[in-house]
Amino acid sequence: xxxxxxxxxxxxxxxxxxxxxxxxxxxxxxxxxxxxxxxxxxxxxxxxxxxxxxxxxxxxxxxxxxxxxxxxxxxxxxxxxxxxxxxxxxxxxxxxxxxxxxxxxxxxxxxxxxxxxxxxxxxxxxxxxxxxxxxxxxxxxxxxxxxxxxxxxxxxxxxxxxxxxxxxxxxxxxxxxxxxxxxxxxxxxxxxxxxxxxxxxxxxxxxxxxxxxxxxxxxxxxxxxxxxxxxxxxxxxxxxxxxxxxxxxxxxxxxxxxxxxxxxxxxxxxxxxxxxxxxxxxxxxxxxxxxxxxxxxxxxxxxxxxxxxxxxxxxxxxxxxxxxxxxxxxxxxxxxxxxxxxxxxxxxxxxxxxxxxxxxxxxxxxxxxxxxxxxxxxxxxxxxxxxxxxx
Amino acid sequence: xxxxxxxxxxxxxxxxxxxxxxxxxxxxxxxxxxxxxxxxxxxxxxxxxxxxxxxxxxxxxxxxxxxxxxxxxxxxxxxxxxxxxxxxxxxxxxxxxxxxxxxxxxxxxxxxxxxxxxxxxxxxxxxxxxxxxxxxxxxxxxxxxxxxxxxxxxxxxxxxxxxxxxxxxxxxxxxxxxxxxxxxxxxxxxxxxxxxxxxxxxxxxxxxxxxxxxxxxxxxxxxxxxxxxxxxxxxxxxxxxxxxxxxxxxxxxxxxxxxxxxxxxxxxxxxxxxxxxxxxxxxxxxxxxxxxxxxxxxxxxxxxxxxxxxxxxxxxxxxxxxxxxxxxxxxxxxxxxxxxxxxxxxxxxxxxxxxxxxxxxxxxxxxxxxxxxxxxxxxxxxxxxxxxxxxxxxxxxxxxxxxxxxxxxxxxxxxxxxxxxxxxxxxxxxxxxxxxxxxxxxxxxxxxxxxxxxxxxxxxxxxxxxxxxxxxxxxxxxxx
Numbered sequence: 001x002x003x004x005x006x007x008x009x010x011x012x013x014x015x016x017x018x019x020x021x022x023x024x025x026x027x028x029x030x031x032x033x034x035x036x037x038x039x040x041x042x043x044x045x046x047x048x049x050x051x052x053x054x055x056x057x058x059x060x061x062x063x064x065x066x067x068x069x070x071x072x073x074x075x076x077x078x079x080x081x082x083x084x085x086x087x088x089x090x091x092x093x094x095x096x097x098x099x100x101x102x103x104x105x106x107x108x109x110x111x112x113x114x115x116x117x118x119x120x121x122x123x124x125x126x127x128x129x130x131x132x133x134x135x136x137x138x139x140x141x142x143x144x145x146x147x148x149x150x151x152x153x154x155x156x157x158x159x160x161x162x163x164x165x166x167x168x169x170x171x172x173x174x175x176x177x178x179x180x181x182x183x184x185x186x187x188x189x190x191x192x193x194x195x196x197x198x199x200x201x202x203x204x205x206x207x208x209x210x211x212x213x214x215x216x217x218x219x220x221x222x223x224x225x226x227x228x229x230x231x232x233x234x235x236x237x238x239x240x241x242x243x244x245x246x247x248x249x250x251x252x253x254x255x256x257x258x259x260x261x262x263x264x265x266x267x268x269x270x271x272x273x274x275x276x277x278x279x280x281x282x283x284x285x286x287x288x289x290x291x292x293x294x295x296x297x298x299x300x301x302x303x304x305x306x307x308x309x310x311x312x313x314x315x316x317x318x319x320x321x322x323x324x325x326x327x328x329x330x331x332x333x334x335x336x337x338x339x340x341x342x343x344x345x346x347x348x349x350x351x352x353x354x355x356x357x358x359x360x361x362x363x364x365x366x367x368x369x370x371x372x373x374x375x376x377x378x379x380x381x382x383x384x385x386x387x388x389x390x391x
Numbered sequence: 392x393x394x395x396x397x398x399x400x401x402x403x404x405x406x407x408x409x410x411x412x413x414x415x416x417x418x419x420x421x422x423x424x425x426x427x428x429x430x431x432x433x434x435x436x437x438x439x440x441x442x443x444x445x446x447x448x449x450x451x452x453x454x455x456x457x458x459x460x461x462x463x464x465x466x467x468x469x470x471x472x473x474x475x476x477x478x479x480x481x482x483x484x485x486x487x488x489x490x491x492x493x494x495x496x497x498x499x500x501x502x503x504x505x506x507x508x509x510x511x512x513x514x515x516x517x518x519x520x521x522x523x524x525x526x527x528x529x530x531x532x533x534x535x536x537x538x539x540x541x542x543x544x545x546x547x548x549x550x551x552x553x554x555x556x557x558x559x560x561x562x563x564x565x566x567x568x569x570x571x572x573x574x575x576x577x578x579x580x581x582x583x584x585x586x587x588x589x590x591x592x593x594x595x596x597x598x599x600x601x602x603x604x605x606x607x608x609x610x611x612x613x614x615x616x617x618x619x620x621x622x623x624x625x626x627x628x629x630x631x632x633x634x635x636x637x638x639x640x641x642x643x644x645x646x647x648x649x650x651x652x653x654x655x656x657x658x659x660x661x662x663x664x665x666x667x668x669x670x671x672x673x674x675x676x677x678x679x680x681x682x683x684x685x686x687x688x689x690x691x692x693x694x695x696x697x698x699x700x701x702x703x704x705x706x707x708x709x710x711x712x713x714x715x716x717x718x719x720x721x722x723x724x725x726x727x728x729x730x731x732x733x734x735x736x737x738x739x740x741x742x743x744x745x746x747x748x749x750x751x752x753x754x755x756x757x758x759x760x761x762x763x764x765x766x767x768x769x770x771x772x773x774x775x776x777x778x779x780x781x782x783x784x785x786x787x788x789x790x791x792x793x794x795x796x797x798x799x800x801x802x803x804x805x806x807x808x809x810x811x812x813x814x815x816x817x818x819x820x821x822x823x824x825x826x827x828x829x830x831x832x833x834x835x836x837x838x839x840x841x842x843x844x845x846x847x848x849x850x851x852x853x854x855x856x857x858x859x860x861x862x863x864x865x866x867x868x869x870x871x
Contacts, residue, residue: 031523033511035504037465038482040472050476054524080477082525085575120577147420148673150620150627157623182421184671188625191614196623219417223658223671231614234651320409368410368665371708372657 013045016052021065027051028058046076057086062093071104078112084121091125101125106138113142119151123158132163147176148185157192169193174211181215184224191231200235202242208232209246213253220257221323230332244340251333255302255310257326262310265317304349311353315360324366331357331376338384351384400450400766401665401713402436402720410662421672428674431733432664435720450719450767452749453727457742458495460727461486464739465501477521477528480512484534485743487541491783492746492773502542509535510550517552517559527559528573533585536592537782540790548793553800557595560586561802568603569621579620580611584633587640588780592787594794596801597641605643608634612647615671616655626655628669628682636779639689649693656686657709664721665713666732667748676731677722678741680714680748681781688778691757705762711752715766718749750776 016022029051032039042050049072056066070087073080091101102125108118126132136159142152160166170193176186198204209232215225233247302310314322334354341347355377362373411433412425442449465486468475475482483505490497497505511523512535518527519535539547563571563586570582583604590597610622611634617626618634635652638644659667659679667679687707722729722745728737729745754775755762765772777787 031511033507033523035500035507037504037508038468038472038479038486039466040468040476040479041470042473042476043470046470046473046476057524077474077476079474080521080525081528081573081576082477082520085526085573088575116572116577123577124575148670150625154620154624161623180419180421181417182419182672184673185625188613188615192623219415221413221415227615227671234614318409319406320411320413366662367404368660368662368710368713369657371704371706371710372653374704375708 015045015048016069017048022052025052025055025059028054030054049073049076053083053086057082062090064094066090067094067096074108078108078115079117081117084117088121088124098125098129102129102134109138109142113146113149114151116151119155122155126159127162132159132165135159135163136165143176147180147183150185153185153189157189160193161196166193166197169197177215181219182222182224184227187224187228191228195235195237200232200238202239205232205238205242205246209250213250217257220261220326223325226325226329229329233336247333247336251330251337252302254326254330254333255307258310258314258330259302261322261326262313262317265321266313307353308349311356311360314357315364319364319367322365324361327357327361327365331361335380338380347384351380354380400439401710401716403440407433407436407440407663412663424674425672428732429663432675432717432721435733439720447768450716450771452719452768452771452773453723454493454770456725456727457723457729457746458490458493460737461490461493461495461739461742465490465505477525478531478534479522480509480519480531480535480538481521482739483509484538484541485739487538488776488782489739489743489746491541491786492750492776494774497542502544502547505538505542506544506547506550509539513550513552514559515555517555517557517562526573528576529563529570529582529585530572532556532559533589536589537780540592540780540782540786543786543789545793548790551593553593553595553794553797554803556589556593557600557800557802558804560590560595561600561804564600564604566603568601568605568607570604580608580618580630580633580637581620583608584637587637591640592780592782592790592794594791594797594800596799600802601641605638605641605646608638608643609646612652616648616651616653617659617670618652625670628656628659628667628679631656632682632685635686635689639692640779644689644693649690652686653690653694653708656683656690659683660709660714661717664717665710666717666721667714674732675717677718677729677748678731678744680718681744681751684709684714684748684751685776685778685781688751688757695757705757705760706755706764707751711755711764712766714752715749715771718745718752719767719771746773747776747781749773751778 016025017027027048030047049069052069053073056069067087067090070083070090073083074087077083090096091098102122105118105122105125108115109122112118122135122138126135136156139152139156139159142149146152160169170190173186173190173193176183177190180186194200194204194208200208209229212225212229212232216222216229229250233243233250235243314327331354334350334357337350338347338354341350358373358377358380362370362377366373411429412422414422414426439445439450464482468482472482487497487505509519512519512521512525512531514520514527516527518529519532520526520528521531525531536551539550560570562574563582565571565578568583569578569580570586571578572582576582587597587601587604589595590601608618611618611620611624611630613619613624613626615626617628617631619625619627620630624630631652635644635647638647658671659669660683661668661675664675666675666677667683668675669679669682684707687709691707718729721733722731722741724730724737726737728739729742730737731741735741749771750773753763753765753772755764756775763772775784776782777784780787782790
């Protein structure tokens with residue numbers, strides 16, 4: 001009887017062909033044909049296990065020993081979906097204890113956290129059990145190693161959708177974001193949770209804006225919250241007037257951020273001119289689509305002249321000293337403003353500013369996207385200039 | 392020209408350092424990893440920058456080394472490939488397509504070996520498995536079909552049993568229009584793309600089978616603009632390609648928010664390296680050169696058919712030169728094969744998708760305009776890939792003209808119950824006036840990328856009548 005010693009693990013491994021309890025089975029070789037391609041030099045153990053697996057499948061054997069065989073086959077290649085599928089047939093047929101299966105599954109997930117099959121198997125088993133109480137904890141273990149593991153996020157969202165245990169979920173994303181505010185998966189999950197629980201009610205929208213703006217103020221050059229805030233404002237499910245008001249407050253907030261960034265970077269030359277709290281000019285703020293009451297709802301809204309003065313300074317700021325995400329966020333606000341403005345005369349200044357932002361992004365602050373920003377510039381000109389020129 | 396201006400290279404720009412990431416006072420796992428990768432990339436770029444005088448020959452695609460790596464892999468693989476034992480048609484496709492891009496052809500015996508092997512992976516009840524005797528699975532089915540199309544001979548095309556393939560697709564479709572990867576398997580946007588792609592390439596009738604598919608895909612577009620693997624998840628390069636390419640193949644690309652998608656994908660090109668990342672705040676990876684890069688030709692079509700402002704530069708809307716720069720400098724392994732990023736080992740997946748991305752970056756081709764822009768050595772040009780299927784452009788045309796001569800194929804179960812078509816039409820999202828219009832127009836514009844394929848579509852309208860449906864096929868995962 002040939003026994004093979006596995007050097008690496010110091011364990012005795014007996015091949016299936018040498019096992020008495022399998023002597024009734026004739027193993028089936030893989031048929032790669034006379035001229036195989038992508039021929040893998042399988043280890044003898046691998047070949048042995050899969051020869052017996054093929055025999056078991058061919059015979060349709062759904063037994064305890066076949067279940068053990070599938071475990072060995074999975075250990076050798078956890079991505080073999082045929083084995084997993086056959087294993088489920090056996091589990092179903094033998095009405096096996098699924099708690100044991102959960103343990104096995106968890107081991108396999110921890111060993112192969114980026115494998116599709118292990119997570120899918122977990123979902124099938126948990127679905128059969130109808131008990132998702134362990135799933136959030138499982139994903140938490142995986143996130144401890146990799147907080148952006150796509151499969152784990154998919155599993156968590158599946159568990160939430162299936163078993164509806166959303167309490168504490170918003171806090172969970174806040175905790176992850178406190179660890180790493182750049183974790184885009186956590187931001188995405190926050191959006192998932194909100195849109196599937198409370199929805200973006202006016203109160204939720206307000207608190208989310210505050211949460212996100214605080215995150216940006218701590219770390220302006222972080223693309224994730226910028227995308228998130230735009231996602232909130234682009235959501236069409238909420239109250240339209242409320243969303244418009246939020247666009248206004250966000251626009252004002254963006255200008256203030258820019259003013260801070262500009263004054264920080266131009267300290268030596270001219271510190272005061274152009275910042276929004278400079279009330280030297282007597283022109284009016286150009287937000288024609290807000291009514292007076294919401295206009296009073298926030299302060300610090302810069303006038304057109306102030307905006308123009310600020311933007312004029314951006315090209316002189318060294319690359320890398322101002323976050324492109326801030327400029328892009330501001331551009332989105334201005335474009336929104338343009339889209340809401342009908343009077344061509346009132347479009348003139350915002351359009352000029354928007355084109356300037358595109359220019360400075362293309363030429364200086366975001367050169368890798370030069371073609372994209374030139375395209376956006378042409379689009380804006382095309383969509384808004386005709387109306388503004390006809391004034 | 393022996394010497395050329397280094398400053399025209401993305402990696403040699405004077406203000407290079409200003410594009411480096413910073414912690415901005417808040418170091419986190421993400422910024423630490425990002426800066427570590429940028430450090431290794433900077434070292435490579437600095438090396439080029441310091442090399443004076445600089446010759447075009449210095450920036451060279453090491454064609455012969457990559458060919459040797461691929462040729463060897465196509466034949467024999469070590470024990471360490473056991474983990475890909477359920478993905479062997481993928482290994483075949485990655486090697487064949489990469490060889491095609493490098494303009495390396497197989498001799499007749501080699502072609503026959505591949506054809507014979509893939510035939511052994513085909514299942515009697517339709518589709519291809521990950522190896523001989525494995526269950527049919529949509530991913531290896533996609534890979535096998537693409538590999539056979541890459542070979543492009545009647546013998547290769549003839550391997551594909553279109554009737555059983557159509558039946559397999561019909562068994563995998565779910566009630567909501569998405570696709571299961573295999574019997575009892577997971578559902579995600581990969582399966583959907585693979586199903587749509589093989590159906591279009593092999594000219595299987597996709598209506599009514601896929602009448603709900605487009606609206607399911609649209610639900611995968613996230614607030615960021617990219618697509619996720621399934622609704623609710625994070626936007627991701629691979630899944631975004633699957634989503635947009637499948638929509639385009641279904642002639643439903645207008646259902647997506649293309650502007651938001653363009654913003655998202657343009658933002659995935661990395662400021663320092665010029666390569667693409669897969670998700671916001673993740674690391675650069677050479678394979679996304681294709682998954683993200685190929686979105687630009689698809690978007691170009693939609694955005695320019697609306698107006699004329701996208702194509703004034705005769706260039707895709709990303710920095711094609713910077714991407715080529717990243718691939719040539721950072722993604723070639725000295726012993727052959729291409730890689731994710733410096734420090735990684737080569738593999739066939741990355742070799743295939745980095746070269747595919749290189750192809751997209753080099754070849755602008757839209758309407759009557761085509762423009763080649765090759766960074767580095769003149770001989771760096773690779774063959775042109777089709778951005779919807781990722782097989783050679785000419786191979787797509789050959790496949791379509793071959794399958795055009797074949798009888799029309801419907802999944803057996805659907806040809807028996809035409810009433811499901813009207814039922815499904817009620818499932819379209821409110822943003823459109825009926826997806827069935829999409830499907831009707833599909834043959835006219837799915838491949839608008841080239842004029843030639845449009846001609847093929849037109850003649851397809853006069854194709855032969857349907858084959859008699861098979862009996863005994865059951866619909867296990869039908870759209871009811």
